[in-house]
Amino acid sequence: MAHAADMSRAGFAAAFKEVIGQSPGNYVTRLRMGHAEDALLRTDATLATISADVGYTNEFAFATAFRRTHGLPPGRWRAAHRPTLQREPAEVAHRDAGPCPDAHRARGALARHIRGPPCAGS
Structure with a gap:
């Protein structure tokens, strides 16, 4: 400087x-x-x-x-x-990528999407 x-x-x-x-x-x-x-x-x-x-x-x-x-x-x-x-997910780009993997759905409330539509099949 x-x-x-x-x-x-x-x-x-x-x-x-x-x-x-x-x-x-x-x-x-x-x-x-x-x-x-x-x-x-x-x-x-x-x-x-x-x-x-x-x-x-x-x-x-x-x-x-x-x-x-x-x-x-x-x-x-x-x-x-x-x-x-209140934690933001590390990535939210997958929200429109179709069905979420079973492991993602199994995480419960913390795995739910904060933004966007829910995963197909959840």
């Missing part, structure tokens, strides 16, 4: 903190964690996928940063903060 602003790192960090109220590193971490929280609450994406999506090179670095900012590992945070019945 400092290079893009044609400033020294120290000068950029000082100016950034004066304007934004926090260091560039803290700002980026908070931004990443906000996106991670959203993904943890709204999707069934794996931690590896979420960590890559928010800019971490591996899920262990992501989990460490998440635990540092939230006090819980991301999986436990997800379980504690996401109501079971």
Whole structure:
């Protein structure tokens, strides 16, 4: 960021903190964690996928940063903060694909489609 602003790192960090109220590193971490929280609450994406999506090179670095900012590992945070019945399915594209597999129908209320018409035969 400092290079893009044609400033020294120290000068950029000082100016950034004066304007934004926090260091560039803290700002980026908070931004990443906000996106991670959203993904943890709204999707069934794996931690590896979420960590890559928010800019971490591996899920262990992501989990460490998440635990540092939230006090819980991301999986436990997800379980504690996401109501079971409001989870969105990982994929909803199959809703118009015809009959659902028996395993899908057998999952009960959590397997019912949230959007679209019911599966043929259910």
